[in-house]
Amino acid sequence: MNKKISFQKVTPILEHHCVNCNLNALCITDRLDPKEIQLLESIVRHPSSLSKGTTLFTKGERFQSVYIVKSGCIKTHIMDGKKMEKVTRFYFPGDLIGLNAVNYDYYYDTATAIETSSLCQLSFEKLDKLSAKIPSLRRKILHLMSRTICDEQKMVQQLTQKNAEERIAAFLLSISNIFKARGFSDTRFRLSMSRIEIASYLGLTVETVSRALSRLHKIEYLIVDKREITILDFPGLHALSSLNSRA
Amino acid sequence: MNKKISFQKVTPILEHHCVNCNLNALCITDRLDPKEIQLLESIVRHPSSLSKGTTLFTKGERFQSVYIVKSGCIKTHIMDGKKMEKVTRFYFPGDLIGLNAVNYDYYYDTATAIETSSLCQLSFEKLDKLSAKIPSLRRKILHLMSRTICDEQKMVQQLTQKNAEERIAAFLLSISNIFKARGFSDTRFRLSMSRIEIASYLGLTVETVSRALSRLHKIEYLIVDKREITILDFPGLHALSSLNSRA
């Protein structure tokens, strides 16, 4: 179904250096000093490009590396017996993929590019060893994992306490925040994921997602033009989604 | 509403030693050698007893320690504005509480004993420093955090893909597993949590939980006598809950 490639075969983007990377503030390198970043860089595999629909790793595959999104967008998902695939998360530039696999020795879900993306690869073994030497890196990894736990807990909360429309509102606000943090417009952006993927991620059906978007458009909280979203009423959306959005 | 105590005031249970602890296989000490356990022990505060309804820490309180359940059962929960409290998780002997607070400097939820419990306290700062010296401990902490992420993701999956009855079935099977792993009967056990807490945890209402239990009783998958559960048909319950239960 999906294209499957080995990481080695993809074209490496040359002259990449962590120190110059514009994602530093969002990345694992945040709060590391230049010398530490250089150490980290020594274990980073230069970012490679992944075309839309290409699978990075598959559930059950041997876990070896974590990946950091350099550009584009990756989804992790689980093929679930009877039901359709379930999207577990979307990853944006700076996000670290694979932390949930540390516990097992194999990947816990499948990662697929939903648009052309590039990623940096880090051997987890090397990262772990390095973190023993760099306390701030060790801390950073712990923090990232802890944050991931909190993120998942927030998701659980959303699923249990928000209705369809509130979930969509919260989702759009979180995407808006993600774009903002990465230096793009937070009022006008293009969703890289399909309605199906949004529905799966939010535990809804496509129809419900579509209807919720239509209604938010109708009450003029936002403009929906296919995957192009323009937010008109931030306070309204915030009030609707009530709970706190992604930090 | 709930009693609140400072950890210092509770009665310490004397002559406690990690090396002799019967929970070792389930605890953070798993796979540490005796010398390492001794090092760990030096930073462990002997277990203290917490009576039912007593709060261990409150959301927003300064994060300093993680806790390991020695006996009893602890719930973490979030008081949520308009709606009722939401139970985020139940913790059983061997479970580590507080990992989601590492990211912030304050606890992310509130921990309360739902039956008389005892806990070991570990300064996270000291644990972190110690983990720099003991690679297997560092690994263990990473694994625990990674597992927690997976657990939360499973929860998300359950909420999006299982109906009320399936969730209850899965919940009871997971409790059964927990008891089994701790050397108790997995076919007959007493739930320490109320129906309200189960409902909150599973994202359902009390009525729905009650009805689901009644129906499972009626079709003779199990016997429900107040909080006493006797499982009659494991295969049936497994089939019903379909997805994989807690490992």
Add this chain to the structure above:
DNA sequence: CGTGTGATTGATTAAAATCAAGTGATGTGG
């Protein structure tokens, strides 16, 4: 012995799933 809490059961309602139909964009092959 009343009061409150936890739990169960029933009736009704509301929300989202399901079923169904249709549009528009994209792509394929004749």
Add this chain to the structure above:
DNA sequence: CCACATCACTTGATTTTAATCAATCACACG
């Protein structure tokens, strides 16, 4: 280039599930 298929999305009608509203029971506790 057009006919046809397919996919992503939308909108409508109907059904299903669980929430809500309501009543009752059991039991623990002061």
